[in-house]
Amino acid sequence: MRMKPYLKxxxxxxxxxxxxxxxxxxxxxxxxxxxxPERDLGTPVAGEIGDGVLKGVTLTYxxxxxxxxxxQTKAAWEPFAEKxxxxxxxxxxxxxxxxxxxxxxxxxxxVVNTTQFDTARGCGTLYEEYDYSQxxxxxxxxxxxxxxxxxxxxxxxxxxxxxxxAFGDNPPTSAADFFDTKKFPGKRTVSQSxxxxxxxxxxxxxxxxxxxxxxxxxxxxxxxxxxxxxxSDVIGWTTGAQAQQQLESGEAVMGxxxxxxxxGAAAAGAPIAPMWDDWMIMVDSTGIPKGIKDKQAAxxxxxxxxxxxxxxxxxxxxSYGPVNTDAKPKVDKKLGTWLTTEHMATGHAPNVDFWVKNxxxxxxxxxxxxxxx
Amino acid sequence: MSxxxxxxxxxxxxxxxxxxxxxxxxxxxxxxxxxxxxxxxIVSLFFLAPLVDVFIRSITDxxxxxxxxxWLFTTETNITVTVRTFGTALLVTVVxxxxxxxxxxxxxxxxxxxxxLLQLFVMLPLWTSILVRTLxxxxxxQDTGPINGFLETAFGIGPLPLIRSTFGVALxxxxxxxxxxxxxxxxxxxxxxxxxxxxxxxxxxxxxxxxFTVYLPLSRPGIFAGSITVFILGLGFYxxxxxxxxxxxxxxxxxMYQQISVFLMWGQGTALGIFLLAATVLIxxxxxxxxKGASMFPGxxx
Amino acid sequence: MLRRxxxxxxxxxIAWLVLPTLVIIPMSFNSASSFNxxxxxxxxxxxxxxxxxxxxxxxxxxxxxxxxVTMIVATTVGVMASIGLSKVRFRGKALLENFFLTPLIVxxxxxxxxxxxxxxxxxxxGTLPGFVLAHTVVALPLVIINVMASLQGVxxxxxxxxxxxxxxxxxxxxxxxxxLIMPGVTAGALFAFxxxxxxxxxxxxxxxxxxxxxxxxxxxxxxxxxxxxxxxxAVIAMFTSVIIMLSxxxxxxxxKSVSA
Numbered sequence: 001m002r003m004k005p006y007l008k009x010x011x012x013x014x015x016x017x018x019x020x021x022x023x024x025x026x027x028x029x030x031x032x033x034x035x036x037p038e039r040d041l042g043t044p045v046a047g048e049i050g051d052g053v054l055k056g057v058t059l060t061y062x063x064x065x066x067x068x069x070x071x072q073t074k075a076a077w078e079p080f081a082e083k084x085x086x087x088x089x090x091x092x093x094x095x096x097x098x099x100x101x102x103x104x105x106x107x108x109x110x111v112v113n114t115t116q117f118d119t120a121r122g123c124g125t126l127y128e129e130y131d132y133s134q135x136x137x138x139x140x141x142x143x144x145x146x147x148x149x150x151x152x153x154x155x156x157x158x159x160x161x162x163x164x165x166a167f168g169d170n171p172p173t174s175a176a177d178f179f180d181t182k183k184f185p186g187k188r189t190v191s192q193s194x195x196x197x198x199x200x201x202x203x204x205x206x207x208x209x210x211x212x213x214x215x216x217x218x219x220x221x222x223x224x225x226x227x228x229x230x231x232s233d234v235i236g237w238t239t240g241a242q243a244q245q246q247l248e249s250g251e252a253v254m255g256x257x258x259x260x261x262x263x264g265a266a267a268a269g270a271p272i273a274p275m276w277d278d279w280m281i282m283v284d285s286t287g288i289p290k291g292i293k294d295k296q297a298a299x300x301x302x303x304x305x306x307x308x309x310x311x312x313x314x315x316x317x318x319s320y321g322p323v324n325t326d327a328k329p330k331v332d333k334k335l336g337t338w339l340t341t342e343h344m345a346t347g348h349a350p351n352v353d354f355w356v357k358n359x360x361x362x363x364x365x366x367x368x369x370x371x372x373x
Numbered sequence: 374m375s376x377x378x379x380x381x382x383x384x385x386x387x388x389x390x391x392x393x394x395x396x397x398x399x400x401x402x403x404x405x406x407x408x409x410x411x412x413x414x415i416v417s418l419f420f421l422a423p424l425v426d427v428f429i430r431s432i433t434d435x436x437x438x439x440x441x442x443x444w445l446f447t448t449e450t451n452i453t454v455t456v457r458t459f460g461t462a463l464l465v466t467v468v469x470x471x472x473x474x475x476x477x478x479x480x481x482x483x484x485x486x487x488x489x490l491l492q493l494f495v496m497l498p499l500w501t502s503i504l505v506r507t508l509x510x511x512x513x514x515q516d517t518g519p520i521n522g523f524l525e526t527a528f529g530i531g532p533l534p535l536i537r538s539t540f541g542v543a544l545x546x547x548x549x550x551x552x553x554x555x556x557x558x559x560x561x562x563x564x565x566x567x568x569x570x571x572x573x574x575x576x577x578x579x580x581x582x583x584x585f586t587v588y589l590p591l592s593r594p595g596i597f598a599g600s601i602t603v604f605i606l607g608l609g610f611y612x613x614x615x616x617x618x619x620x621x622x623x624x625x626x627x628x629m630y631q632q633i634s635v636f637l638m639w640g641q642g643t644a645l646g647i648f649l650l651a652a653t654v655l656i657x658x659x660x661x662x663x664x665k666g667a668s669m670f671p672g673x674x675x
Numbered sequence: 676m677l678r679r680x681x682x683x684x685x686x687x688x689i690a691w692l693v694l695p696t697l698v699i700i701p702m703s704f705n706s707a708s709s710f711n712x713x714x715x716x717x718x719x720x721x722x723x724x725x726x727x728x729x730x731x732x733x734x735x736x737x738x739x740x741x742x743x744v745t746m747i748v749a750t751t752v753g754v755m756a757s758i759g760l761s762k763v764r765f766r767g768k769a770l771l772e773n774f775f776l777t778p779l780i781v782x783x784x785x786x787x788x789x790x791x792x793x794x795x796x797x798x799x800x801g802t803l804p805g806f807v808l809a810h811t812v813v814a815l816p817l818v819i820i821n822v823m824a825s826l827q828g829v830x831x832x833x834x835x836x837x838x839x840x841x842x843x844x845x846x847x848x849x850x851x852x853x854x855l856i857m858p859g860v861t862a863g864a865l866f867a868f869x870x871x872x873x874x875x876x877x878x879x880x881x882x883x884x885x886x887x888x889x890x891x892x893x894x895x896x897x898x899x900x901x902x903x904x905x906x907x908x909a910v911i912a913m914f915t916s917v918i919i920m921l922s923x924x925x926x927x928x929x930x931k932s933v934s935a
Contacts, residue, residue, distance in 0.1 A: 092882075108800070241897070
């Protein structure tokens with residue numbers, strides 16, 4: 001090695017570079033931001049906002065993208081921007097980025113769509129508590145507000161979508177059937193995405209005859225072992241688009257997928273139908289990141305978003321269920337069969353408190369499951 | 374030679390010899406140092422500083438200490454995924470050597486025009502984004518895709534696990550990394566005296582013996598150079614294993630992303646990143662020592 | 676005989692390198708909204724989508740802008756650094772050179788995570804300077820490698836002769852050195868352009884609604900929808916880069932034959 005005689009000089013290079021690097025890395029900008037003016041917006045009514053009251057305000061909504069975010073934008077954010085005078089930007093949500101933003105005090109998202117577990121875990125640290133007096137909560141479906149930092153964003157579910165060409169005459173009718181490869185031969189697709197859906201674990205526990213509301217941490221590994229026991233009959237999906245493609249192409253005859261993705265496959269003409277006998281209720285949160293500049297404007301936007309008209313249109317455009325009990329979306333027969341709001345009686349509600357408390361156990365188990373170990 | 378030369382690997386051990394003869398004659402002068410300032414600043418501020426930031430986080434998040442590294446080495450999933458990541462990178466390296474060797478050799482025995490063409494074709498894929506090529510593989514390799522469709526109609530077999538398998542991931546990764554093997558191999562082979570093989574046969578060696586005793590050792594620097602590049606680049610792959618593999622093909626980069634973006638464990642995620650980086654540097658140093666031995670062979674300048 | 680066998684192997688390898696990607700061409704004319712193979716029917720609707728959707732066009736524009744500026748910055752800085760490295764002599768030089776080249780081998784996601792928190796503090800997320808600086812870091816090594824390779828072939832006596840005839844340093848550089856190393860500079864600049872144009876992992880982290888490059892948009896599309904518009908975009912992007920590369924190669928070959 002010719003490096004040895006260089007050692008001294010080369011150390012200088014590294015040290016100088018390193019020092020300047022540390023300087024940059026260590027220097028953070030914690031500029032105190034001017035608090036936004038409190039305007040008088042009157043008593044909140046879901047779906048309404050005064051003309052031009054938010055002129056000059058810029059809000060950014062971060063969500064998971066695709067047809068879903070486009071639909072929400074068309075149904076609520078665009079009309080909101082037009083009426084209130086605010087500018088509305090759209091970005092792609094990422095929890096890790098949100099944490100970095102909050103840590104650095106430089107938050108560029110005002111309203112985000114995330115899971116109900118995220119807002120419950122991060123309530124007060126990553127997410128602002130709502131001032132529910134600024135939002136008209138009267139038409140929010142019962143039981144959907146699972147922590148103080150959320151207003152429901154959409155209602156949907158983790159449902160079994162099956163191929164009617166394969167099982168049309170004798171469809172699966174329970175969570176246990178999903179694991180019965182003798183009666184229902186063929187490949188199943190299950191989430192192995194980097195994102196954690198505790199409902200995936202709960203579904204397996206329901207198939208074991210357990211009640212999600214009484215589960216313990218000892219049950220968690222057993223849930224993933226259920227999926228592992230399917231062996232080569234289980235394939236994973238890592239993105240919603242992939243789940244849909246696997247159902248559409250027939251690679252999987254059955255899948256435990258987000259209801260909107262099952263509908264997506266059916267809408268593309270694939271012979272796919274939902275099983276409603278055992279399904280897992282999911283609610284997404286609308287969260288407000290901690291430390292945003294103009295909370296009042298963000299609350300007003302959320303209040304507008306949950307209006308009956310906006311929610312009806314959102315459902316028509318995205319196929320996800322509305323969070324306003326007055327919303328009357330005009331849906332065709334096909335979409336009608338995929339709306340979770342019609343089947344609440346057979347849905348299993350998630351045990352949010354349990355998962356928030358035992359998130360680390362879940363995270364370890366999920367990381368193992370999602371990496372095939 | 375065409376103008377597009379290879380993005381060859383950074384030569385950790387041999388760099389600095391470049392133009393060293395010219396240096397000896399150049400007068401000592403501080404002005405040329407100014408030319409280095411912009412590059413030094415950019416790389417320090419936007420490459421070294423982020424790495425320092427990542428390192429600091431790995432030992433301070435959520436609190437000061439080495440707990441993230443303890444977690445790293447005591448969690449079964451991490452060990453499985455690390456072993457797999459190295460295994461996949463090694464597999465891809467072997468595939469690339471086997472494919473690139475005859476290709477690079479052919480480049481040394483054909484005319485200029487054909488050689489330029491061969492080089493053009495091997496570089497062509499570099500001009501298409503990895504994302505687009507991955508999308509194409511997704512279409513081709515899926516169970517209901519054209520390859521499985523053909524196998525089924527022609528031979529009645531299938532569907533074979535082309536996608537969601539190590540095979541699919543290695544196929545796509547090798548396709549992306551092959552140019553990084555062909556170019557250093559060709560560069561090493563082009564320096565080998567072409568009269569050596571005939572000379573060996575004249576002395577009675579069979580062509581195969583001549584190849585293994587004469588040619589292969591002489592081409593070793595090229596194999597080393599290409600292998601290190603391919604192996605190290607292979608370690609960091611993220612998109613291809615995520616989109617073409619199943620959970621059993623996920624590599625360290627994806628694990629790191631999951632820790633940071635889903636579990637919000639910045640400390641653990643950045644520790645994984647630092648570990649990957651340290652492994653890379655270690656490999657460079659070790660192989661750098663080994664390949665120095667290779668340069669002792671006659672007729673090859675390192 | 677050997678040559679035939681090798682030729683056959685080479686043709687198979689070329690087929691494996693080039694042909695699979697072409698499958699997106701038929702997919703881009705699919706009339707169904709799906710990536711199922713074979714495509715059903717023939718339709719131009721995905722191309723129409725691309726050319727009528729402002730966000731796709733904006734992403735293409737942003738990508739071209741970032742790539743061109745990155746190419747200029749990385750090439751200028753890289754040529755300066757290469758010349759500097761070839762002229763200076765000090766003990767840490769090998770290390771300094773390696774320092775410039777390391778971004779090539781550090782896994783993208785590691786830099787991306789660090790760069791994100793850095794850019795967050797300095798408000799560089801989703802800005803043109805932010806993108807250019809981030810892409811320059813990964814493009815710079817390719818410029819330096821190519822230019823250094825060309826500099827090796829330059830006879831230092833030519834520069835000395837120029838200096839002895841009274842030419843200044845800059846004049847010597849532009850009239851003697853630069854023309855001689857032009858092939859390396861062109862190659863480096865082209866690499867810088869494509870590196871930036873295709874860069875995805877850093878870009879995913881540093882993008883914002885204000886500035887989103889084409890690969891970022893393609894990534895979101897591939898992971899969130901089965902919309903074949905992305906196939907049409909891919910075909911357009913693929914042909915754009917291949918045409919740029921072929922014309923650059925053609926141009927430099929022509930120049931070479933003129934100067935020869």
